Amino acid sequence: MAxxxxxxxxxxxxxxxxxxxxxxxxxxxxxxxxxxxxxxxxLFWEGIPHFFSLVSEMIPPNWEVFSKGKIxxxxxxxxxxxxxxxxxxxxxxLLCGLLGANNLTPSKLIGETVKRALAAERSxxxxxxxxxxxxxxxxxxxxxxxxIALGTTGMLGKLxxxxxxxxxxxxxxxxxxxxxxxxxxxRYALLPQVIPSFIANTLYRFDINLRFAxxxxxxGGGGIGVDLQMAMSLFRYADALAITMVTLAVIWxxxxxxxxxxxxxxxxxxLQ
Amino acid sequence: xxxxxKNLLLFSGILSPxxxxxxxxxxxxxxxxxxxxxxxxxxxIRMFPPAWGTFPDLVRPALETxxxxxxxxxxxxxxxxxxxxxxxxxxxxxxxxxxxxxxxxSAERALPDLxxxxxxxxxxxxxxxPGVMALALGSIGMLGKLxxxxxxxxxxxxxxxxxxxxxxxxxxxRYALLPQVIPALIAHTLxxxxxNIRMSxxxxxxGAGGIGYxxxxxxxxxxxxxAMAVIITILILVTLCEKLSExxxxxxxxxxxxx
Numbered sequence: 252m253a254x255x256x257x258x259x260x261x262x263x264x265x266x267x268x269x270x271x272x273x274x275x276x277x278x279x280x281x282x283x284x285x286x287x288x289x290x291x292x293x294l295f296w297e298g299i300p301h302f303f304s305l306v307s308e309m310i311p312p313n314w315e316v317f318s319k320g321k322i323x324x325x326x327x328x329x330x331x332x333x334x335x336x337x338x339x340x341x342x343x344x345l346l347c348g349l350l351g352a353n354n355l356t357p358s359k360l361i362g363e364t365v366k367r368a369l370a371a372e373r374s375x376x377x378x379x380x381x382x383x384x385x386x387x388x389x390x391x392x393x394x395x396x397x398x399i400a401l402g403t404t405g406m407l408g409k410l411x412x413x414x415x416x417x418x419x420x421x422x423x424x425x426x427x428x429x430x431x432x433x434x435x436x437x438r439y440a441l442l443p444q445v446i447p448s449f450i451a452n453t454l455y456r457f458d459i460n461l462r463f464a465x466x467x468x469x470x471g472g473g474g475i476g477v478d479l480q481m482a483m484s485l486f487r488y489a490d491a492l493a494i495t496m497v498t499l500a501v502i503w504x505x506x507x508x509x510x511x512x513x514x515x516x517x518x519x520x521x522l523q
Numbered sequence: 524x525x526x527x528x529k530n531l532l533l534f535s536g537i538l539s540p541x542x543x544x545x546x547x548x549x550x551x552x553x554x555x556x557x558x559x560x561x562x563x564x565x566x567x568i569r570m571f572p573p574a575w576g577t578f579p580d581l582v583r584p585a586l587e588t589x590x591x592x593x594x595x596x597x598x599x600x601x602x603x604x605x606x607x608x609x610x611x612x613x614x615x616x617x618x619x620x621x622x623x624x625x626x627x628x629s630a631e632r633a634l635p636d637l638x639x640x641x642x643x644x645x646x647x648x649x650x651x652x653p654g655v656m657a658l659a660l661g662s663i664g665m666l667g668k669l670x671x672x673x674x675x676x677x678x679x680x681x682x683x684x685x686x687x688x689x690x691x692x693x694x695x696x697r698y699a700l701l702p703q704v705i706p707a708l709i710a711h712t713l714x715x716x717x718x719n720i721r722m723s724x725x726x727x728x729x730g731a732g733g734i735g736y737x738x739x740x741x742x743x744x745x746x747x748x749x750a751m752a753v754i755i756t757i758l759i760l761v762t763l764c765e766k767l768s769e770x771x772x773x774x775x776x777x778x779x780x781x782x
Binding site for chain 1: 542555586587735758
């Protein structure tokens with residue numbers, strides 16, 4: 252009876268349309284995907300003893316791997332890739348940001364093109380760039396570094412352009428009225444407003460790039476990633492743990508340094 | 524004035540040896556770029572026309588990539604919600620639990636994804652399962668923190684009035700907390716889904732299932748036309764997933780019944 256009442260029917264219909272239907276669709280997709288991916292709870296339970304045997308094989312870590320020196324070199328290579336890639340990428344991003352921001356772009360056409368190009372860059376998964384670049388310029392950290400720089404430009408370029416568009420226009424206008432050149436306007440009215448956010452974003456991206464540099468090694472982009480993967484796939488787990496621990500130590504110290512600079516540079520008045 | 528130049532000098536003094544050192548380590552070779560130009564043109568010529576015939580074989584791995592990202596994000600978001608509740612100060616008053624959760628979350632975020640993936644592959648073997656687990660774990664580090672922050676930012680009045688009428692914790696969460704945080708949680712989750720789709724493309728390379736593997740193999744076997752077909756598939760897949768996430772974001776955030 253209640254179901255037939257027009258208002259109640261309407262409520263049920265709305266409840267069905269905007270709550271029950273989408274959530275059951277979601278659950279159906281989720282369960283269907285899990286079945287197709289062969290994700291049985293059994294795998295999970297079987298993993299637990301594997302986990303313990305893995306841990307017992309890893310300990311103690313085999314520090315001998317560093318005796319050759321090559322491994323330590325690879326870790327530094329990863330760090331160098333991330334650092335240089337971030338630096339080149341953020342320089343490119345600054346240029347793209349200046350050219351792409353609506354309030355600064357030399358012409359609407361250029362601004363629009365730059366923004367489109369950045370969006371296109373961001374939508375392509377980095378794996379594609381790495382693999383193609385490796386074909387073009389060969390295996391090694393140079394290819395990996397370029398991919399990091401590209402990804403950094405794609406993301407930071409957008410953020411920089413947005414930051415530039417959101418600045419207070421008054422200092423820019425007053426400098427312009429005194430007859431300052433474009434370069435002077437950028438240096439004295441624009442940069443002081445945006446530098447803190449630029450540096451914060453760049454250092455944040457550096458943290459992302461460090462992690463990404465590890466992945467690049469696996470596909471041949473240089474760095475420690477490939478050594479780590481080799482050790483794992485050859486079941487040399489004690490070596491893998493030693494490499495992992497040193498890599499983590501290096502990455503974490505690099506992050507502490509980047510944190511330190513973030514705080515220091517932002518607090519500095521010289522740049523403002 | 525002096526201080527200004529001193530700082531600038533100090534800054535470039537630190538920066539320039541770092542730049543030179545890393546250029547050497549990265550084996551930066553501008554000639555390689557010049558030499559790369561003819562190779563790149565040749566590569567592009569060899570890639571066309573794409574091998575359209577391989578598309579039917581690509582549907583399955585492409586779907587697998589999406590499924591890995593989807594299931595990984597869903598599991599990650601579910602666990603993150605529970606962890607977010609544990610890490611938020613306005614839900615319970617056990618300080619130790621809260622601090623432990625927050626510390627674990629930041630430790631997870633500090634852990635590079637590659638290490639997580641390789642460990643899962645070592646534990647449960649190759650295939651999509653370690654990929655899903657790695658994406659889920661990777662999502663928890665970020666989503667757990669964002670969820671906890673969103674939960675802490677809610678208006679406390681509805682929670683207090685529910686507590687005053689003697690509602691249980693579950694009722695408070697359902698009727699006072701969820702309506703306020705759902706839009707933010709969904710937005711964060713969908714953003715993470717987009718990140719995970721890209722990660723999922725990469726996972727194939729380490730043997731964790733999906734279409735990345737097809738791209739690597741095609742390029743290794745120098746089957747450039749097939750590689751182009753895979754690239755086109757990946758681009759379609761990523762674009763579709765972004766559109767899908769945009770549509771669901773609008774549909775869910777505009778949904779009043781959840782409020």
